[in-house]
Amino acid sequence: MNVSAVRVCQLPVVKDSRGSLSYAQYGELLPFIPKRYFIVFDVPEGQTRGGHAHKEVEQFLVCVKGRVSVAVDDGRNRDEILLDSPLVGIYIPPRVWAVQRDHSSDAVLLVLSSDVYDPDEYIRDYDEFLKVAGQR
Amino acid sequence: MNVSAVRVCQLPVVKDSRGSLSYAQYGELLPFIPKRYFIVFDVPEGQTRGGHAHKEVEQFLVCVKGRVSVAVDDGRNRDEILLDSPLVGIYIPPRVWAVQRDHSSDAVLLVLSSDVYDPDEYIRDYDEFLKVAGQR
Numbered sequence: 001m002n003v004s005a006v007r008v009c010q011l012p013v014v015k016d017s018r019g020s021l022s023y024a025q026y027g028e029l030l031p032f033i034p035k036r037y038f039i040v041f042d043v044p045e046g047q048t049r050g051g052h053a054h055k056e057v058e059q060f061l062v063c064v065k066g067r068v069s070v071a072v073d074d075g076r077n078r079d080e081i082l083l084d085s086p087l088v089g090i091y092i093p094p095r096v097w098a099v100q101r102d103h104s105s106d107a108v109l110l111v112l113s114s115d116v117y118d119p120d121e122y123i124r125d126y127d128e129f130l131k132v133a134g135q136r
Numbered sequence: 137m138n139v140s141a142v143r144v145c146q147l148p149v150v151k152d153s154r155g156s157l158s159y160a161q162y163g164e165l166l167p168f169i170p171k172r173y174f175i176v177f178d179v180p181e182g183q184t185r186g187g188h189a190h191k192e193v194e195q196f197l198v199c200v201k202g203r204v205s206v207a208v209d210d211g212r213n214r215d216e217i218l219l220d221s222p223l224v225g226i227y228i229p230p231r232v233w234a235v236q237r238d239h240s241s242d243a244v245l246l247v248l249s250s251d252v253y254d255p256d257e258y259i260r261d262y263d264e265f266l267k268v269a270g271q272r
Contacts, residue, residue: 018185022174039158108244110175
């Protein structure tokens with residue numbers, strides 16, 4: 001991973017005759033306590049989502065069904081991560097530009113967020129993002 | 137809902153040309169800050185999951201793909217809730233016996249939990265549960 005502080009992790013799974021359970025929890029793979037979750041689904045073919053950074057909010061992404069590609073950019077380096085398993089999580093720290101694309105028709109992306117929704121907390125302009133990212 | 141303190145809620149959804157997003161957050165529909173999440177998937181036909189209560193842990197369940205039926209029981213009353221939409225959440229307080237069954241083959245159940253995993257926190261014996269439930 002070239003993009004500073006973004007972490008991709010393999011999530012634990014408990015698998016038996018009754019099915020599979022994967023998880024993450026605070027103090028282990030989840031580096032914050034989430035106050036909000038959201039799920040993104042029914043994304044039409046060819047659409048992109050995201051296209052912003054957060055000022056302070058941390059996020060943890062898991063594609064719990066299907067697959068989606070997540071591009072991350074810290075203003076200096078870029079990476080693209082294919083999420084195609086409920087056993088892979090990505091931690092995205094604040095001040096990282098992220099875009100999701102190439103959703104499969106059945107894709108369900110779970111996002112845990114370190115704070116509740118605040119529209120003022122988003123950086124939606126890439127030039128503004130580069131200024132903020134340069135102040136690291 | 138006959139079972140005390142179990143709440144079924146309709147989750148907000150933001151739907152546009154880029155797809156759908158549903159969410160819950162602390163202070164609104166989510167009555168606790170989750171320290172752990174888990175997802176249950178690939179449950180074979182005819183299997184049941186759950187079959188326990190928690191001493192103190194609160195949970196919030198959303199079937200983010202497919203469908204599953206959740207039976208809840210507070211020791212006096214029982215109910216069964218069909219989860220077949222990512223826009224429906226169930227809050228399950230402590231000391232409620234819960235069983236999940238009739239999973240569709242594509243079902244993915246998201247569970248947010250108010251605390252990290254602790255095996256001593258489970259009540260796995262129904263008679264013990266009835267004793268605890270009677271002490272409400």
